[in-house]
Amino acid sequence: MLLTISTTLRPATDLGFLLHKHPDRVQEFERSFGTARVFYPEASEDRCTAALLLEVDPVRLARSRGSSSPDFSLGQYVNDRPYAASSLLASALADVFRTARTGRCNSRQDLADGPIPLEIRLPALPCRGGADLAHRLFGPLGWEVDAEAVPLDPGFPAWGESRYVRLALRGNVRLADALNHLYVLLPVLDDAKHYWLASDEVDKLVRAGEGWLAGHPDKGLITRRYLGRRWALTRTAFARLAELGDDVEETLDPPVEEEPGAEPAAFAAPVADVGATGRTEPVIAEPVIAEPVIAEPVSAEPGNAELPVAGLAIIRPADTEPVDTEPVDTEPVDTEPVDTEPVDTEPVDTEPVDTEPVDTEPDSAEHHETEPDDTQSASPRSDDETGDETGDGADEGRVPLNTLRREAVVAALEEIGARTVLDLGCGSGQLLTALLAKPSFTRVAGMDVSARALATANRRLRTDRMPDAKRARLELFQGSLTYTDARLAGYDAAVLMEVVEHVDPPRLPALERVVFGTARPALVIVTTPNVEHNVRYELLAGARRHPDHRFEWSRAEFAAWVAGVCETYGYAADLRPVGEDDPEVGPPTQMAVFSRRDERP
Numbered sequence: 001m002l003l004t005i006s007t008t009l010r011p012a013t014d015l016g017f018l019l020h021k022h023p024d025r026v027q028e029f030e031r032s033f034g035t036a037r038v039f040y041p042e043a044s045e046d047r048c049t050a051a052l053l054l055e056v057d058p059v060r061l062a063r064s065r066g067s068s069s070p071d072f073s074l075g076q077y078v079n080d081r082p083y084a085a086s087s088l089l090a091s092a093l094a095d096v097f098r099t100a101r102t103g104r105c106n107s108r109q110d111l112a113d114g115p116i117p118l119e120i121r122l123p124a125l126p127c128r129g130g131a132d133l134a135h136r137l138f139g140p141l142g143w144e145v146d147a148e149a150v151p152l153d154p155g156f157p158a159w160g161e162s163r164y165v166r167l168a169l170r171g172n173v174r175l176a177d178a179l180n181h182l183y184v185l186l187p188v189l190d191d192a193k194h195y196w197l198a199s200d201e202v203d204k205l206v207r208a209g210e211g212w213l214a215g216h217p218d219k220g221l222i223t224r225r226y227l228g229r230r231w232a233l234t235r236t237a238f239a240r241l242a243e244l245g246d247d248v249e250e251t252l253d254p255p256v257e258e259e260p261g262a263e264p265a266a267f268a269a270p271v272a273d274v275g276a277t278g279r280t281e282p283v284i285a286e287p288v289i290a291e292p293v294i295a296e297p298v299s300a301e302p303g304n305a306e307l308p309v310a311g312l313a314i315i316r317p318a319d320t321e322p323v324d325t326e327p328v329d330t331e332p333v334d335t336e337p338v339d340t341e342p343v344d345t346e347p348v349d350t351e352p353v354d355t356e357p358v359d360t361e362p363d364s365a366e367h368h369e370t371e372p373d374d375t376q377s378a379s380p381r382s383d384d385e386t387g388d389e390t391g392d393g394a395d396e397g398r399v400p401l402n403t404l405r406r407e408a409v410v411a412a413l414e415e416i417g418a419r420t421v422l423d424l425g426c427g428s429g430q431l432l433t434a435l436l437a438k439p440s441f442t443r444v445a446g447m448d449v450s451a452r453a454l455a456t457a458n459r460r461l462r463t464d465r466m467p468d469a470k471r472a473r474l475e476l477f478q479g480s481l482t483y484t485d486a487r488l489a490g491y492d493a494a495v496l497m498e499v500v501e502h503v504d505p506p507r508l509p510a511l512e513r514v515v516f517g518t519a520r521p522a523l524v525i526v527t528t529p530n531v532e533h534n535v536r537y538e539l540l541a542g543a544r545r546h547p548d549h550r551f552e553w554s555r556a557e558f559a560a561w562v563a564g565v566c567e568t569y570g571y572a573a574d575l576r577p578v579g580e581d582d583p584e585v586g587p588p589t590q591m592a593v594f595s596r597r598d599e600r601p
Contacts, residue, residue, distance in 0.1 A: 001053075001054050001056070001083060001084060001085050001086075001088070001089050001124065002051060002052070002053050002054075002122070002123055003051070003052045003085065003089060003093065003120070003121070003122055003182070004041070004049050004050070004051045004052075004120070004121045005019075005049065005050045005051075005052075005118065005119075005120050005175075005178070006042075006047060006048065006049040006050075006118070006119040006120075006121075007047070007048055007116055007117055007118055007119070008046060008047050008117050009111075009116045009117055010045060010046065011045045012043070012044060012045060012046055012047050012048035013043050013044070013045065013048050014048075014108055014111060015048045015050055015175075016040070016043070016048070016050070017105055017107050017108045017111070018100060018105055018108060018111060018112055018116075018175050019038075019050055019097055019100050019175075020097075020099050020100055020105070021038045021050065021096075021097075023040040023043035023048065023050075024040075024043075026038070026039040027039075029092070029095060029096050031054075031091070031092055031095065033056055033057060033088060033194070034054060034055050034056040034057045034088075035054075035055050035057075036052060036053070036054045036055075036092040036095070036096050037052075037053045037054075037055070038050060038051070038052055038053075038096055039051055039053070052089075052092065052093060052096060052097075054088060054089050054092045056088060080124075080126065080164075083124060084124045084125065084126050084164060084190075085122045085124060085125045085126070085186055085190075086126060086186060086187065086190045086192065086194070087186065087187035087190065087192065087193040087194050087195070088194055089186060090182065090183050090184075090186040090187050091194075091195075093179060093182060093183055093186075094183050097179050100112075100175060100176060100179055101176055101179045101180055101183065101208070102176065103174070103175075103176035112174075112175065112176065113174070114174060115142075115171075115172040115173050115174050116172065116173075116174070116175060117170075117171075117172055118169070118170070118171060118172070118173055118175065118178055119168065119169070119170045120167075120168070120169040120170075120178065120182070121166075121167070121168050121169075122166070122167040122168075123166055124150070124164050124166070125164060125165050125166070125167045125186070125189060125190075126163055126164055126189065126190040126191075127147070127163060127164065127165045127167075127189045127190075128163060128189065128190065128191040128543060129189070129542075129543065130149060130161075130163075130165070130542060131147035131148065131149050131165050133189065134147035134165055134167055134189065135147060136217075136218055137185050137188065137189065137216075137218060137222065138169055138181065138185065140216055140217055140218075141173070141177075141181055141212055141216070142171045142172070142173055143169040143170065143171045143173065143181075144169070144170040144171055145167070145168075145169060146167070146168040146169075146170075147165045147166070147167050147168075148165060148166045149161040149162070149164075149165055150162050150164040150165060150166060177211065177212060180208040180209070180210075180212075181212070183208050184205065184208050184209055184213070184222065184226060185222070187225070187226060188221075188222050188225040188226050191225050192228075193228060197227060197228045197230055197233065199233070201226070201227055201233055202227070202233055202236050202237045202240065205223065205226050205227065205237055206237065206240050206241070209222075209241075213241065214241045219241060220238075223237045223238060223241065401578070401579050401588055401589065402430075404578055404579055404589075405497065405498070405527055405578050405579075405589050405591075406430065406431055406434055406497075408527075408576070408578045408591060409431065409495055409497055409525055409527065409591070410431075410434055410435065410438070412523075412525055412576075412591075412593050413435075413441070413493055413495075413523070413525070414438075414440065416493070416522075416523050416593075416595070417492075418441070418492040418493035418522075418523055419440065419441060419442045419443070419492055420441070420442060420443035420444075420445075420490070420491045420492045420493070421435055421441055421443070421444055421445070421491060421492065421493045421494075421495065422445045422446075422447065422488060422491040422493070422494045422495070422519075422521070423435070423444070423445065423446045423447070423494075423495050423497070424447055424481055424488075424494055424495065424496050424499060424515065425447070425448055425449075425481065425496060425497075425498075425499035425502075426446030426447060426448050426453070426454075426457060426476070427448060427453050427456075427457070428453060428456045428457050428460055429446060429456070429457030429458075429460045429461050430460070431446075431495065431497060432444055432446045432457060432461060432474070433460065433461060436461070436470060436473065436474060441473070442473060443473055443475075443491070444473055444474055444475070445474070445475040445476070445477070445491065446474075446475070446476050446477075447476075447477055447478070447479045447481075447487070447488070448478065448479075449478065449479065449480050449481070450478075451478060454476050454477075454478060457476060458476065461474070481496075481499070481503070481511045481514055481515065482503070482507050482510040482511055482514060483510075483514065484513075484514055484518050485514070485519075488514065488515070488518070488519035489518070489519050489520070491519070491521050492521060492522055492523060493521050493522065493523035493524065493525065494515060494519060494521045494523070494524050494525075495524075495525045496515070496524070496525070496526045496527070497525070497526075497527045498527055498528065498529070498589075499526075500526060500528055501528050501529060501546075501549045501550060501551055501552055501553070502548055502549065502550060503550060504550050505550060505551060508561075512565055512568070512569070516565055516568075516569035516571060516594070517568075517569050520569075520596065521596075522595065522596050522599040523593065523594065523595055523596075524571070524593075524594040525591065525592070525593055525594070526562075526591065526592045526594070527578060527589050527590070527591045527592075528552070528553060528558060528589070528590060529545055529549070529552050529553075529588070529589060529590075530552075530553070530554070530555060530558070530585070530586050530587055530588060530589060530590045531544075531552035531553060531554050532554050532555060532585040532586050533582065533585045533586055533587065533588045534552070535585060536582065536585060536588070553590075555586050555590060558575075558590050558592070559575060562575065562592045562594075565594070566594070570596065570597050570598065571594040571595060571596055571597060572594070572595055572597055573592045573593065573594045573595070574592070574593045574595075575590065575591070575592055576590075576591045576592075576593065577589075577590065577591070578590065578591050
């Protein structure tokens with residue numbers, strides 16, 4: 001990844017004094033994740049350019065992953081970190097130009113104290129919010145912003161734009177301020193960090209934001225994103241920023257609009273946080289790396305889909321070829337920060353901040369219980385990271401959306417008298433828990449592509465302590481929704497709760513064929529987010545509620561998909577809202593109850 005800083009100040013080579021890097025030499029700086037080099041592509045009296053080139057070592061990065069490492073199958077190995085500006089580049093910038101960031105320059109102090117003409121270029125910058133967000137963040141700081149969205153593929157314009165921009169900043173800005181703008185705003189635009197967020201992050205933010213952050217119109221957004229939406233850190237930062245400016249803390253932390261049944265937005269797997277004021281903080285969750293679940297390897301013998309997890313209830317052999325499964329990550333998690341601020345910092349607390357318990361670890365792409373939109377609501381009662389209700393007196397009477405959704409699914413199953421139910425993409429097993437609590441469901445099964453998800457469900461269900469009669473009603477097995485599997489047949493009903501949006505659109509026909517064409521239960525229930533409702537969560541245009549969502553449908557798009565499935569496979573469907581049905585944008589979740597036409601009275 002590359003960053004260039006140019007000036008036309010005469011003599012332009014004084015930029016070398018301000019950066020404390022000589023234009024005639026290439027200087028290298030080893031980092032825990034790669035090598036940073038500073039060199040000057042041009043250095044004349046009229047124009048001088050300093051370049052910071054960061055070469056990331058993917059192996060070292062994967063081995064020293066932090067709290068923001070993706071938890072999907074190949075996410076830690078196949079990603080944009082070596083190529084796109086992110087917190088890695090911000091960290092390297094902080095280390096390489098640490099003296100310049102303080103504004104000290106003994107030989108040219110008068111120059112360091114005032115604005116100079118600068119041009120900064122970043123050819124590849126992740127920007128969750130698009131080019132408009134780059135304008136919003138850099139524009140008020142005195143920059144002329146040129147942010148050009150990078151197409152997914154220039155050869156296929158119909159594919160649209162990627163989440164990357166080419167960024168050019170021009171303006172008369174003090175160099176120390178310019179470097180601090182980049183240090184703070186690069187991870188804000190990317191909306192992720194590569195290391196654990198410790199308590200000293202607030203000090204870093206306040207120090208780097210001195211003189212400009214307290215007066216920025218988007219200081220709330222910047223603070224929340226920079227601190228990874230860690231509620232305790234964010235509240236501390238708001239209080240300290242309020243001391244620096246005329247704002248009171250509440251103006252920095254505006255309440256989420258109270259819409260009945262609404263839930264806060266998420267980009268990243270958010271967790272709802274409720275402070276002393278009782279307001280819910282919308283957060284963009286990042287996948288949390290919890291204590292690894294160690295399981296024996298899945299048998300590779302043809303026809304055997306057993307998952308040998310101790311205590312797992314009743315596993316049936318598959319009648320199909322072995323299904324591709326996600327590997328169980330057994331590598332211990334490095335909980336120490338990959339990188340720390342080298343300038344005037346207190347020792348970093350290596351204990352991870354705001355980590356979730358083991359039972360809340362992210363599951364597969366088909367996992368539907370611990371998604372961001374499952375654990376938050378602007379009006380519901382606060383719940384913990386696992387989605388279980390924990391409300392206190394201040395929140396009494398509120399119901400989280402994930403609870404409303406689960407109750408709506410169970411009510412629909414009871415309405416048609418289903419007795420055997422298959423939860424497809426069962427994740428950590430919250431719906432299974434609700435179904436087993438009702439004796440009317442005589443046979444309950446859960447399937448997921450992730451061995452880790454099934455192990456988590458096994459622990460949540462406490463199958464090792466479950467009464468024999470109850471355990472006899474339960475089955476858990478591993479499989480994929482896009483492969484024909486005889487184990488999926490023979491149930492009254494199948495449920496896909498917050499699952500379809502995790503499937504790539506080209507693979508949806510395979511899912512439809514497996515569920516509606518081959519398994520063909522009498523009843524199928526599908527829930528999925530309503531993208532129109534995202535405006536109630538103040539999500540930026542194009543942002544989704546979860547980083548693994550391949551798409552999010554509007555009500556019209558969902559209805560069209562439902563109609564196509566019904567026509568192709570002989571079902572009829574009833575569309576229902578889940579959560580408060582907003583008159584303008586509809587409910588936060590939409591549900592379709594499919595019933596086979598040959599089973600209808």
